[in-house]
Amino acid sequence: MGTTVLQDLAPAKVNLSLRITGRRPDGYHLLDSIVAFTDFGDTVTVEPSDSLSLEVDGPHADGIPTDDGNLVIRAAQALARATGTGRGAAIRLTKSLPAAGGIGGGSSDAATTLRLLCRLWDVSLPPKDLAALALTLGADVPVCLEARPRHMSGIGEKLGVLPPFPKAGIVLVNPGRPCPTPDVFRARSGPFSTPALPMLPGHSAHALARALTRERNDLTEAAVSICPEIRAVLSALRDAPGTLLYRMSGSGATCFALYETPDKARAAAAKIAREEWWVASGGLA
Structure with a gap:
């Protein structure tokens, strides 16, 4: 056995x-x-x-x-x-x-x-x-x-609990620079936010992206002040073919973009790739 x-x-x-x-x-x-x-x-x-x-x-x-x-x-x-x-x-x-x-x-x-x-x-x-x-x-x-x-x-x-998410592709990009969470929170300024509105992800990647456009990441500005390379990553995701939504994840420095399918995410990742960046692609689970 x-x-x-x-x-x-x-x-x-x-x-x-x-x-x-x-x-x-x-x-x-x-x-x-x-x-x-x-x-x-x-x-x-x-x-x-x-x-x-x-x-x-x-x-x-x-x-x-x-x-x-x-x-x-x-x-x-x-x-x-x-x-x-x-x-x-x-x-x-x-x-x-x-x-x-x-x-x-x-x-x-x-x-x-x-x-x-x-x-x-x-x-x-x-x-x-x-x-x-x-x-x-x-x-x-x-x-x-x-x-x-x-x-x-x-x-x-x-x-x-959230409604089931539709199938979608995703690209993750990290610029390879440290962005310590405690430092990001210390750098954050301004008023606190109200809670998010109820999330309705819809039945397509396009609908999911539209639902998320009313949301944001409150730590982006603070993270960019510590790791300016995040700005270049966000620009690359914005300009990649087929990007539906792009944003920083968590306290950084990794950013993401959503795509209609995992194959479109992989195609975008190939365009974004830089030697000094970590880039991964696939689907939302």
Whole structure:
């Protein structure tokens, strides 16, 4: 009987919109965001082991920690504590998404690890408890547990259901420059926004883009002040053939554009490609 090996995609998380609606006394900002996921991303593989270990490979593996400095290990440790299991796992993380890119790579890796280890270890937690555990790892981890379009608010812990999204293509571009989230929030100025209006994504990529045009990303100006290269990325996405909507995701520096189909997204990505930029394309999950 062979060894059980489980593998799953840890998709990129894209903030299709991001409003900053307030700030708590503890300093955490309150968000209102339409979140979606791509059909490409990192890959997490787990198999049984006597101990807990992490190996990282892939095109963006450089500098990624393999100890509890990595959310993947912290997620595994938290799940083991919460369920009382003494089992281990050999985890391999294949990094295809750039670290600290504003597309939830680490959070998605951690959420995917939780899902896989629940299966590998044959353990479970009530959904609310698993979501609460995920929130202790980071504000984006709960939404990445579900990996489907959601209306996210609070500090990330409040997840509202959205109508199904239509099929659409997406291009992600990162200029290869650091854009630390704490610095972006510190650079933000001006009044807070009101919450987003109800989201009606429609039945086509064109309808989805139209619905999102009334939204925005409140952190764009602050992020550009820290990473001016974002402006060049947004210009390239605007000018690419077939672009329906373009915007920065999260706190940057990754930006996205929507297209009618994944094939049109891939064609646009080929036009946008620059040696110093990370460019990926595919579909919305």
